[in-house]
Amino acid sequence: MPTITLKLELYKPIKFKQAMYERMTQINTKFANWLLLHPDVNKATSKIFKEFSDEKFPSAIINQTIRDVKSQKKHQQARAFRKMWCSFNNQNLKVEKNGDFYTVSFPMLEKRIGVPVVARSYQQQWLDRIIDGMAKQGTAKLYKKKRKWFIALPITFDVEASQGEKVMGIDLGLRYLAVASIGTKSLFFKGNQCAYIRRRYAAKRRKLGKAKKLDAIRKSKNKEARWMKDHNHKISRQIVNFAVSNGVGIIRMEDLTDIRNRAKSKKEAGRNLHSWSFYQLKEMIRYKAEMAGIRVEIVNPEYTSQTCKCGYREKANRSGIRFKCKQCGYTIHADLNGAINIAKAISGLVA
Incomplete structure (x- = not known):
């Protein structure tokens, strides 16, 4: 079952409520760090909170924090928590609609309160799917970002699997951000606009840095990130629509785990690969594809850019965006060749 997470901004919470959310986060973080060192944490129930504090605190949050700490400790993923945001499972957080407004209600320090959200x-x-019982809630999280409070609400839902038999391969790169291939059909997304935007923002931040305008630099980075995220959304939507309209049942993409180490130069790894969020684009394609019932598979990227359709593999086959086989003379756009080989999974799938 696919899962997406809705990030719902709380609608203009008054100072009293904001102070309460801050206090809840502080108590929960201290409790989580105390639990990490407790010898009987694996046997802990909500009653253990009384050993930690005499303060009144919602048992729903206590139980969820205990579960989270147990999981983190089991996998040795944390020595200390900087923030342990308050979480609520599907029994403790309720979504409702009042007129044209949506609210979420969850336990707080004093009582359970319904809070309007910006939807x-x-x-x-x-x-609406949650309210109608057509989707299931996961464990929601109350958190703060850039002075605003949000509820992160995971949702799982059923989709009908695509009956398409075709396979799409997607190659991600710099000159072309994405190239998608389905048999003899292809879709290209040039990277020149993105490169221009990056250069423009980088130049602006250099000037701001000389003037020591740190706040303006932060705002510039946020603005660039928002532009890039919107651009990724548009690309991923077009790719998935292209897949649906052409009867695709499987989308294959390269494994990006080691993409930084695969860069040819430090400059490429730093300015280009880090600033353009390939991973974000990949994840957007993944969840949109799953929502359309299309299975996503991850491919080992090794040799996908060097291998010809005749089977001959040679690094010199590729020169920039041009691919020409040194053995048979076959010529094609290099990124399209990579997408075709990714569709074929010539180096195998990543388990």
Whole structure:
């Protein structure tokens, strides 16, 4: 079952409520760090909180924090928590609609309160599914980002598997951000606009740095990130629509785990690969594809850019965006050749 996470902004919480959320986060973080060192944490129940503090605190949050700490400790993923945001499972957080407004209610320090949220049009569709019982809630998290409070609400839902038999391969790169291939059909997304935007923002931040305008630099980075995220959304939507309209049942993409180490130069690894969020684009394609019932598989990227359709593999086959086989003379756009080989999974799938 596919899962997406809705990030719902709380609608203009008054100072009293904001202070309460801060206090809840502080208590929960201290409790989580105390639990990490407790010898009987694996046997802990909500009653253990009384050993930690005499303060009144919602048992729903206590139980979820105990589960989270147990999991982290079991996998040795944390020595100390900088922040342990308050979490609520599907029995403790409720989504409701009052007129044209959506609210979420969850336990707080004093009592359970319904809080209005800012629901975008695409989010409203998913909230309606929850209310109608067509989607299931996961464990929600109350968190703060850039002075605003949000509820992160995971949602799982059933989709009908695509009956398509075709396979799409997607090659991600710099000159072309994405190239998709389905048999003899292809779709290209040039990277020149993205490169221009990156250069423009980088030049602006250099000037701001000389003037020591740190706040302006932060705002510039945030603005660039928002532009890039929107661009990724548009690319991923077009790719998945292209797959649906052409009867694709499987989308294959390269494994990006080691993409930084595979860069040819430090400059490429730093300015280009780090600033353009390939992983974000990949994840957007993944969840949109799953929502359309299309299975996503990850391919070992080794040799996908060097191998010809005749089977001959040679590094010199590729020169920039041009691929020409040194053995048979076959010529094609290099990124398209990579997408075709990714579709074929010539180096195998990543388990």
